[in-house]
Amino acid sequence: MSALLVLDDLAEGPNALAFELRAEELELKDEFFAFPSGVETRVEVRRALDNFRIDGVVTCRIAGECYRCLEEVQEEVTARFRLLLQRRLATPEELASAEKDGFIEIVDPGTREVDLCAYIREAVILDLPMRIPTPEADGRCPHCGVEESAEPPAEQEREADPRWAALAQIEFSQPKEGS
Ligand SMILES: [Zn+2]
Structure with missing residues (x-):
């Protein structure tokens, strides 16, 4: 599988195409993120x-550790790429300037197909966030549930403290014993 653009199958004017690739096909690898879904x-x-x-x-989806609680969270990444492909003869100077x-992208007049995999891969890699959850995805982690914009309020810290949890249980069971 690949993301092949068959140039002569394309009509004049706009054409809409869709490709579904596996992360392995794109050789998507990252130090911090895994790619649990298709691209x-x-x-x-x-x-x-x-x-x-x-x-x-x-x-595509990325999976990695929440930068606060280190539990695994997933997030969707949307990346874009743009390209002007020209099929024509070009001088070495033109090719060099296009590459710069x-x-x-200038391809030989005989070119029938162009594989977009490299562009897709590059777009994803360039758009990977520094850390997740990002503010763009609400900054919300299902494990620690803290929003990016707000510092954790004192209430939540107290709930997380086991001593407070134990106290809450005592208070809950006391009226039961009395009745
Ligand atoms: Zn978290």
């Missing part, structure tokens, strides 16, 4: 003869 990519290609303007939106630019 979905939606691509719009606007074709004008041999110019293909490509807009990609990539979504980074958004323009």
Whole structure:
């Protein structure tokens, strides 16, 4: 499997495509995050003869340790990439300048297919957060439940303290004994 763009299958004007890849296929590896889901990519290609303007939106899930409680949390990552693909003869100077630019790719006139895997991979890697949960995903961890914006209030710290938990149980059982 790959994310192949078959250039001559594309109509003039806008084309919508979707690719579903496994993280292993994209060789997605990260020191801090695992990739527990598939990687979905939606691509719009606007074709004008041999110019293909490509807009990609990539979504996948990442799993890693919550930076506060170190329990595993998952979060969705959305990454984008853009590319102008030109199928034409080019001088070495043009090719060098396209490579430097980074958004323009010039392929040989005989090219039939272009694999978008490298672009998808790069987009995900560039958009990985520094830590999770991020404020963009509500900053909420299902384990410690703290929101990014607010410092943990004193109430929650007290609940987490086992001595307070024991006290709460005593208070709860006392009226029962009395009745
Ligand atoms: Zn947490």
